[in-house]
Amino acid sequence: MSIILDKVSHVYSPGNAYETTALSNVSLKIEDNEFLGIIGHTGSGKSTLIQHMNGLLKPSSGTIYYNGKDTSKKDFPRKELRSKVGMVFQYPEHQLFEPTVFEDVCFGPKNLGLSKEEVDDRVYEALKLVEFPEELISASPFDLSGGQKRRAAIAGVLAMKPDILILDEPTAGLDPKGRDEILGMIDKMHKKTKNTVVLVSHSMEDIARFVDRIIVMNHGKIEYDDTPKGVFNNYKELEQMGLRAPEITYLMNDMLRYGFDVSSDVTTIEEAKKEILKLYGIN
Amino acid sequence: MFRELTIGQYYPGDSIIHRLDPRVKLMGALLFIVSVFLASNIFSILVVTAFLIAIIVLCKVPLSFMLKGLRSIVLLLVIAGIFNLFLTPGTVLFQLGFLHITDVGIKNCIFMIIRMTYLIVGTSVMTLTTTPNALTAGLEKSLGFLKKIRIPVHEIAMMMSIALRFIPILVEETDKIMKAQMARGADFESGGVFKRAKSMVPILVPLFVSAFRRANDLALAMEARCYNGGDGRTKMKPLKYNQSDKNAYALEIGFVALTIIANILYNRYVSGLFANMLGV
Ligand SMILES: Nc1ncnc2c1ncn2[C@@H]1O[C@H](COP(=O)(O)OP(=O)(O)O)[C@@H](O)[C@H]1O
Numbered sequence: 201m202s203i204i205l206d207k208v209s210h211v212y213s214p215g216n217a218y219e220t221t222a223l224s225n226v227s228l229k230i231e232d233n234e235f236l237g238i239i240g241h242t243g244s245g246k247s248t249l250i251q252h253m254n255g256l257l258k259p260s261s262g263t264i265y266y267n268g269k270d271t272s273k274k275d276f277p278r279k280e281l282r283s284k285v286g287m288v289f290q291y292p293e294h295q296l297f298e299p300t301v302f303e304d305v306c307f308g309p310k311n312l313g314l315s316k317e318e319v320d321d322r323v324y325e326a327l328k329l330v331e332f333p334e335e336l337i338s339a340s341p342f343d344l345s346g347g348q349k350r351r352a353a354i355a356g357v358l359a360m361k362p363d364i365l366i367l368d369e370p371t372a373g374l375d376p377k378g379r380d381e382i383l384g385m386i387d388k389m390h391k392k393t394k395n396t397v398v399l400v401s402h403s404m405e406d407i408a409r410f411v412d413r414i415i416v417m418n419h420g421k422i423e424y425d426d427t428p429k430g431v432f433n434n435y436k437e438l439e440q441m442g443l444r445a446p447e448i449t450y451l452m453n454d455m456l457r458y459g460f461d462v463s464s465d466v467t468t469i470e471e472a473k474k475e476i477l478k479l480y481g482i483n
Numbered sequence: 484m485f486r487e488l489t490i491g492q493y494y495p496g497d498s499i500i501h502r503l504d505p506r507v508k509l510m511g512a513l514l515f516i517v518s519v520f521l522a523s524n525i526f527s528i529l530v531v532t533a534f535l536i537a538i539i540v541l542c543k544v545p546l547s548f549m550l551k552g553l554r555s556i557v558l559l560l561v562i563a564g565i566f567n568l569f570l571t572p573g574t575v576l577f578q579l580g581f582l583h584i585t586d587v588g589i590k591n592c593i594f595m596i597i598r599m600t601y602l603i604v605g606t607s608v609m610t611l612t613t614t615p616n617a618l619t620a621g622l623e624k625s626l627g628f629l630k631k632i633r634i635p636v637h638e639i640a641m642m643m644s645i646a647l648r649f650i651p652i653l654v655e656e657t658d659k660i661m662k663a664q665m666a667r668g669a670d671f672e673s674g675g676v677f678k679r680a681k682s683m684v685p686i687l688v689p690l691f692v693s694a695f696r697r698a699n700d701l702a703l704a705m706e707a708r709c710y711n712g713g714d715g716r717t718k719m720k721p722l723k724y725n726q727s728d729k730n731a732y733a734l735e736i737g738f739v740a741l742t743i744i745a746n747i748l749y750n751r752y753v754s755g756l757f758a759n760m761l762g763v
Pocket residue numbers: 212213220221222240241242243244245246247248249
């Protein structure tokens with residue numbers, strides 16, 4: 201289920217005063233079952249990049265391969281691509297439209313032409329996966345809280361059973377608790393289903409804890425493509441791109457400077473705890 | 484797809500025309516329309532053409548961008564042209580079954596196409612070089628005298644500028660919602676009329692919800708800043724004429740006068756000349 205982007209560029213409104221090059225010469229491969237993070241400041245081209253992955257945008261130049269097949273070919277099954285690569289947009293709750301949560305989650309699987317039983321099964325399964333409260337399933341989506349709306353909207357995409365799930369800033373506009381819940385849920389789901397997940401964010405803390413690999417976008421280009429540790433080692437350069445390494449990385453680097461023997465590439469609080477305990481000979 | 488719309492669009496720039504007071508441009512557009520209709524012969528058309536070319540050069544908007552707006556009215560031009568060409572009475576030059584082309588028909592057809600093209604290009608220079616906000620501010624000030632007869636000019640202008648401001652936002656929103664529903668397998672292209680109309684529901688419901696939400700937020704934000712209509716309200720950037728605006732007014736009036744003079748000269752000397760040559 202691999203996706204390969206080969207020298208992909210994207211230009212919005214070519215040939216007039218509003219012309220913007222949102223992506224230039226981006227090449228990357230998404231491996232099976234990986235948890236990939238994409239970060240970059242606002243306007244760096246993250247949303248544009250991921251919309252190429254399920255065929256919603258066509259590249260101005262370059263090629264995208266899905267399972268080895270060129271997606272720009274006439275006979276390429278574009279509808280299948282959209283159902284196999286599930287896309288949760290930023291503020292996905294803005295797409296809710298049916299009178300009840302249940303019916304709204306049905307929208308995707310119904311469009312796949314499945315039987316009524318199959319649709320119902322998938323809807324309940326998806327709502328369970330996002331830990332949506334059972335008693336609210338027949339409520340109007342417009343009566344829910346922000347976090348619940350977002351869960352319902354994510355379930356609407358999960359119900360299509362995509363092989364690859366892409367989430368564009370799924371925590372934007374949520375309070376810290378809502379943010380941790382959504383991220384925890386995505387992580388749990390990834391561990392359970394072993395699906396490929398692409399998580400877009402501009403917050404390092406969000407990403408550092410979960411992903412196997414990070415892509416850093418800057419001005420429409422890939423700046424780094426590495427493990428979290430590899431990327432955060434460059435925290436000085438990241439600052440110039442308007443990004444920051446997790447706060448804990450700064451703390452550990454300061455400790456190192458003051459003569460404590462800790463490693464400099466710590467990215468999560470759990471790792472920091474281990475390192476500090478190690479100083480006192482506790483394992 | 485909606486982003487291709489160019490009529491009424493603003494083209495950012497810093498030309499002499501961009502910097503003029505919006506009231507000068509509104510008046511200019513009005514006088515230009517008057518001149519286009521006054522121009523009834525080759526002399527005055529040449530005057531109007533020269534004026535139009537001068538403005539297009541001065542405003543520094545690429546010609547290709549300006550002509551894009553014309554594409555949408557090509558069909559209208561062709562139909563109106565055909566009607567004028569075949570259905571005008573006069574001296575018959577060609578006969579084709581029941582259709583005939585007359586000398587007056589040819590003249591009307593050419594003048595009609597020139598006039599329509601000039602009107603579209605001329606007025607789009609105004610919208611291309613003036614932000615919608617400046618334009619409504621200009622309208623509000625120019626029509627301020629209507630307040631005396633209890634017409635709420637300020638409120639109408641405010642509604643207009645809010646509406647204009649919301650168009651690109653709603654276009655963007657529609658684009659986003661369409662993409663989100665397409666990602667859930669929605670299909671807007673196939674099927675009959677009924678199915679297609681039904682497929683719009685997943686777009687329209689979220690679009691209305693978000694439009695109302697935005698309207699609500701904006702109203703709250705305006706109220707929080709003590710907005711209560713036009714009475715006693717001052718401007719952060721009041722419109723003020725400077726020397727180049729005054730010069731531009733003089734040029735505009737000179738231009739209309741020139742068109743009228745061209746008409747008179749033509750009628751007095753040239754049309755008489757033709758009549759003599761034809762021995763009438
Ligand atoms: N639909 C669009 N039309 C024109 N320009 C766009 C559009 N979407 C994004 N852009 C521009 O492309 C650039 C990248 O945007 P985007 O991919 O949304 O970045 P990010 O998701 O990282 O914030 C920005 O400069 C943005 O203004």
